[in-house]
Amino acid sequence: MLFKTPINLNLDNAEVVYYPNFFNENEAQNYFESLLHKIKWQQDDITVFGKTYPQPRLTAFFSNNIETYKYSNIIMHPIPFNAELDAIKKKIESGLHIEFTSCLANLYRTGQDSNGWHADDEKELGENPIIASVSFGASRVFQLKHKHDKALKTKLLLEDGSLLLMSGETQKNWLHQIPKTKKIIGKRINLTFRIIA
Numbered sequence: 001m002l003f004k005t006p007i008n009l010n011l012d013n014a015e016v017v018y019y020p021n022f023f024n025e026n027e028a029q030n031y032f033e034s035l036l037h038k039i040k041w042q043q044d045d046i047t048v049f050g051k052t053y054p055q056p057r058l059t060a061f062f063s064n065n066i067e068t069y070k071y072s073n074i075i076m077h078p079i080p081f082n083a084e085l086d087a088i089k090k091k092i093e094s095g096l097h098i099e100f101t102s103c104l105a106n107l108y109r110t111g112q113d114s115n116g117w118h119a120d121d122e123k124e125l126g127e128n129p130i131i132a133s134v135s136f137g138a139s140r141v142f143q144l145k146h147k148h149d150k151a152l153k154t155k156l157l158l159e160d161g162s163l164l165l166m167s168g169e170t171q172k173n174w175l176h177q178i179p180k181t182k183k184i185i186g187k188r189i190n191l192t193f194r195i196i197a
């Protein structure tokens, strides 16, 4: 078997599946260290509801094409995949039988870094975006809430070496976030593979 028991979150009007240990401990640790040092992490200013402030995490954007990615008033211009990202991309693609073009990488430096409520519903992602989200390093809580039905919400811990697949109507109907935590925790790298045509 390729995966250790995928967990389907069974959400209404969404398709979210969690694959723990998609990467083994050794792979996860090596990728974490090399991506941490190799990627030129940057902190952009974002504008949300007319207010501009530094994004509470570092990011980088990679693609095998030249398509830009715009969100929160930022325009990300891609750089080519490095060898590690390319290997990670290939492993996900052969596991899921889906091909991705682009990857938005996030570095959460401490528990004070975060990613506020949003849906990845930018038009360049198409009608029903498929997003494969890989986590390395410290575990962080990932929360999901339905856009209209307040009773519908859930959370899970995104662990080192895991893969979370969001597809179908997830972005249309749900928001997600990585909240801040007061716990003293280490760095976390998250890679969101996307299809931007």
Ligand SMILES: O=C(O)CCC(=O)C(=O)O
Residues within 6 Å of the ligand: 104, 106, 115, 120, 133, 142, 158, 176, 178, 190, 192
């Ligand atoms: O860090 C995460 O797990 C989530 C990242 C995310 O939602 C995004 O980059 O759009």
Ligand SMILES: [Fe+2]
Residues within 6 Å of the ligand: 118, 119, 120, 176
């Ligand atoms: Fe997202």
